[in-house]
Amino acid sequence: MDCKSGCHASLYSSDFAYNFGYIILFNSEFTDNSRFVTYSTGAADGRVRVAQLDGLKVLNEFHEHTDTVWCLQFNASGDKLVSVSKDKCPDSMLPKKAKWLILCRNVRKLLLVSDRHPEVYEHFRSYPSVVANRQRQLYEEGTCLIHPFSLFCLIWNSCMIFINLTHIILSSLRLCYILEPLPCQSKIQTADKVLLCFHTACLFDIIAKLQTGYHEEPGCDVQMSRSNVAWRYIRRWCVVDLMSSLPIAYILLHQQIRNCRYILMAHCMPLLKILRIWTILDDLRTCVKVFTSSYIWQGSLRHMVIFLLSAHLCSCLLYICPVVCYYWHGVLPQGYLTFLKMNNANLTDIPLSVRYQKGIFIYFSAFFGTAFSMYRVYEADEVIVNSLIILYAALYTVYAGVFLIKVYFTKFNSTIRYHELMNQVEEYMRHKQFPPSLKKRVITFYNYNFQEKYFKEDAALDYLSEQLRNEVTMNTCYKLVNKAALFDGLSATVVGTVLGCLRPEVYLPDDLVVRAGDIGDCMYFIANGTVAVYSLKGVEICHLEDGAHFGEVALLMKDSKRVASVVAIEITQVYRLDAADFRHYVMTNQELHERIEVLASQRMHETVLLDESFKSKTKPKQDSPLNATTQ
Template sequence: MKGSFSFKELSKSGALSTSTSYLKEQITSVFQPSDNKLAMKLFGNKMALKKEKERQEAVGKWVIHPCSNFRFYWDFIMLIFLIANLISLPVTITFFHDDLPNTWITFNAVSDTIFLMDLIINFRTGYITNTTTNYFTGIIADNFADEIILEPHHIAVHYLKTWFLLDFLSSIPLDHVIVLFTPDAEGISQIIHAGRALRFFRLVKLLSLLKLLRLSRLVRYVSQWEEVSLFISVAGKFIRIFNLISFILLLGHWNGCLQWLVPMLQDFPSNSWPALEELQNVHWLEQYTWSLFKALSHMLCIGFGRFPPQSSTDVWLTMVSMLTGATCYALFVGHSTTIIQSFDTAKRLYREKFKQVEEYMMYRKTPKHLRQKITDYYQHRYRGKMFDEKSILSEVNECLREDIINYNCRSLVAAVPFFTHADPNFVTDVVTKLEYEVYQPGDYVIKESTIGTKMYFIQEGIVDIVTKDGDVATSLSDGSYFGEICLLTNSRRCASVRCETYCNLFSLSVENFNSVLDHYPLMRRTLESVAAERLNKIGSSSSSFSSVFV
């Protein structure tokens, strides 16, 4: 029996040890970096992320990685509690005295506990240095030990030197601490109703205001979320506008509470605005409504509320409100203008470029008909948006560049029968060397007797082949190409090509033309065959191949 009992106890002990180890592994994995947006942006690939996990395991199990899921969700929880506190705290401090509801007392206790826990968690959370890491453009190098600090001692020292003091002052409930060190409830009641009541009441209220230092945490957490959201450019811009509006509304809310708090701490003098409007004993919601109305009237510079300031205190409060409102207005206009302009950078660049063109035409005293033609060209060529396409394509790798160009030229490739049945590699080599050009009605793309340096593919539009006599031999439209004969024979153009409509063309220079055909001799023979057929169509013989026109 004893042996059996010992075996069962040993089995239970082993199972408990296994469960404990499994639980520790799960907790440790939560503290390690995950493949979220921030981590993948910093490390670039899962192999580097794996190395970072190994580095963290070597440091210790109870260090929280800044890119871990735990820190992500903790920051989200903190963000919610911060917003709730920064909205509710001023209302509670200003409009409630000793009649706080149980719901608020519970929420306040939970919030204070959460913020104290955040102090401890910050001492165990690694931080990202700003030496070489860039959230927007850079990926952490292979040796990223200098960028993300995980050593507990360095983490503690860094936190103590940066945000600890503000976080500590905003986390410790000093108002409750003062109450704890006063006599019991009955004694407190006597104090409140004694001569020192007003000073004690003011001290508790002012100490409660220290909790508003939690705004510093809100700014940090919002900045972190902005960093992640900016990976998606449009979403990041909307979030920045939303955050800006939210902060302005929060300042208006605080200002409204301040409009009531200052007269209340003075025991509502007879010439204060709450006393003039007889609001001391009404419901707190009505008090807050009138306070907010007065604050926003000042901030928007539309008035003083129902009464102008009657005391020096009111005058100072009014001036603070006006300065705050003017500052917020300037920040909002400037920041919003910058963000709105960044929504469509290409359109802004086009407007700036076209403004230069207009100034150039004025400087050169360009005739009116030529000004109109230049204006029409820019409108058709760029269609209100301007990109530095060459720079963009030069910055990506060759494979991606080919994919982009093939996509941009997909309609041309589909429309040109010559490309439809050609070798895909030949098509790719050609389209990656094409140059986009736009011509207006009446423009001569090719003039007779000139030396041929390009061939052209028509993406959109109609061109006429004009002979020496001025007759239109034929017309070409979408999907056609011309100019290749002269490149094949090194001869001069013997006819002109005139645009009948606006034409979007792609040109291929003679150097690139010969470079591509040298690698695809079969395609050269195909082009020569098509050129011979075209000569026959306009009445020339293939034997006169050296005197072709296009």
């Protein structure tokens, strides 16, 4: 677009432009150095398109933003977005949009696939794939359907977790605990009114399920065809959801139906929602992923929900035999529930809280294997119910125990493997008859190196890219970078390249790191600890601590011989830079090479001075009269 200074352009809002994602330009102003474009909305696929008025011909596309912005500043050539800011034009220059149109657009965005969904990148491997699926939903099919990886689906399913669980708890509580005094009466209770609200929410959930796409496996295409979505839901869960969501019991009670058998079946129908427990748990796992990616937290919350729901349902199941008799025959049988100690009183005369506490207590007793022996059971059907509860409690105990063992080994696997390694080391030292002092040094080395957590560093880093490995190295050696004056002012690229060649080593107290006179094939950087430097004559020159380095003098000398010995004073962790890497990276960098050369010459000078001072002090002793007489 060839635009002169002060040129203005205007486009009017149209359905064609909105439906096909073209940006609507209003009062665009162009100057010599920059271009400001003020507009009302962005493209639905997250791109900004600059178009001409005639035919809406697209001239440029920009991918730098994904939401509505008001002012774009381009470079002089107009091919790159420089900045995004608020609108600098007066409000009168912008078209007025109805609030309901803005609301509809925001709701429509909630129905599209979102990169903020915690599982979206488990299915789509990249952001362009997310954008492509969003375009497919808008332009090809499923325009009004809900994407399974949309924010609306995430929020709605999270709310339905609470609604479905509460629905199951209240339905079972209404059936087994809330009983009218004999004779059986048709009366609407407070629980029925509350359940009516949950039934309504579940009916809306059925409508939402009929409008939500699905995917079979990760990597497969998301099915957004309305007919396929509806047919799949009808074949699978539509009947169960519909039967458990219809407020039939409320209708019968409202119509004052006297046949209690119909009321019993109506109260049992909402319990079909229990069949959807695995779907509820899957939605719970997805919701928890928003807050944490820890497998332990996800599994723990999942098993906690199962345990609490099981406790409630089993406490209700304890009363199912007399409750069925109550609704079916209109009387409360005797001989049941001996743990209540009713003393010829009716079940309805005992407060609900007491009955519920007793039922929960019996379940926990079954969970710990003591329920059947706690009270006498006389009726065959009650024996069967109690046996089922004990069997379920035993199976769940095994299931929960396996999970806890898995969590334990997941959490403490590295510690367990470390102790296994130390057992092998101790057996090896016992077999080779190590002296106690050497055993202590070996154990100290392993404790310092692993910190009681066994891991294979090379195996953990092999799968990472080179850039990510460099970042890990930079983060590992950040103390070294901060304390080493050698790296001050150097670019991050140079520092990262040098640190990527370092190899960690650990020395115990009194370990000889380098020996004077040996051929030098590397230099060292001290990460943690203290070393002492000695000259050729054995004179202590200095102590080096965190961030210091040594061994570079031999790499700069022609004969490559060490001019000093270095001994560890305490447990010291150093990073080793081999001679080949030193010549390739350090010698080729002029600034770094000059710093090392200056420092090496200073150390050489100090070492020579100390050696000469030591000679001058020891020479008079050698030339004393006592030595002469002896000779």
